Amino acid sequence: MIRSIAAASLIVALLLSNAGRAAEHGSAGPSDCKVTGTATDIVDIQQVMEAYHHAVVTHDGAGLAALFIPEGGTWLKVLSQGAYARAKGESAAVSKVRSGSYAEFAKFVSGSKMSLDPKHSNVRIQSDGAIAAVYFDFVFLIGGKEENRGSESWQLVKGDDGWRIASITYSANPREP
Numbered sequence: 001m002i003r004s005i006a007a008a009s010l011i012v013a014l015l016l017s018n019a020g021r022a023a024e025h026g027s028a029g030p031s032d033c034k035v036t037g038t039a040t041d042i043v044d045i046q047q048v049m050e051a052y053h054h055a056v057v058t059h060d061g062a063g064l065a066a067l068f069i070p071e072g073g074t075w076l077k078v079l080s081q082g083a084y085a086r087a088k089g090e091s092a093a094v095s096k097v098r099s100g101s102y103a104e105f106a107k108f109v110s111g112s113k114m115s116l117d118p119k120h121s122n123v124r125i126q127s128d129g130a131i132a133a134v135y136f137d138f139v140f141l142i143g144g145k146e147e148n149r150g151s152e153s154w155q156l157v158k159g160d161d162g163w164r165i166a167s168i169t170y171s172a173n174p175r176e177p
Helices: 002-025 039-057 061-065 081-090 102-111
Strands: 033-036 074-079 097-100 116-127 131-142 145-159 162-172
Touching: 039 061, 039 116, 039 131, 039 145, 039 162, 061 102, 074 081, 074 102
Parallel strands: 033 116, 074 162
Antiparallel strands: 074 097, 116 131, 131 145, 145 162
């Protein structure tokens, strides 16, 4: 009986702790961020997200590239059904899934003359201390205008030098021309 009460108390404490971490560290507000993991890992991962945003906004391609594992990673863009249908109408050879790289994106960020601003919402972070997954909705603004929107997923790994992004996969709903 005492073990049951202790176990129930521990579960309630963990649930309240996760809710408290979401409220304390949610980048988009308490109800807009769901987290699973240690408070330190969640804060560190959120700092990677903030550094990513800062690098994009300030056109710091080198700073952006430093957030990724140096061994490379996966960068996939998946067109929404509507975007795919429009693109297919322009060229029958278009692919629904397009691969790229963080290096290409960093080059774009560095070379862009327009203001860039990725907006993230509905952020969910899960981590076991060695790997992490971040999932969120995004709107990407170029020159103050919405250029793309969708959902995005990051896979992160924690190495000797802290958390780094291993892959990014995102759905694309680009603005119609």
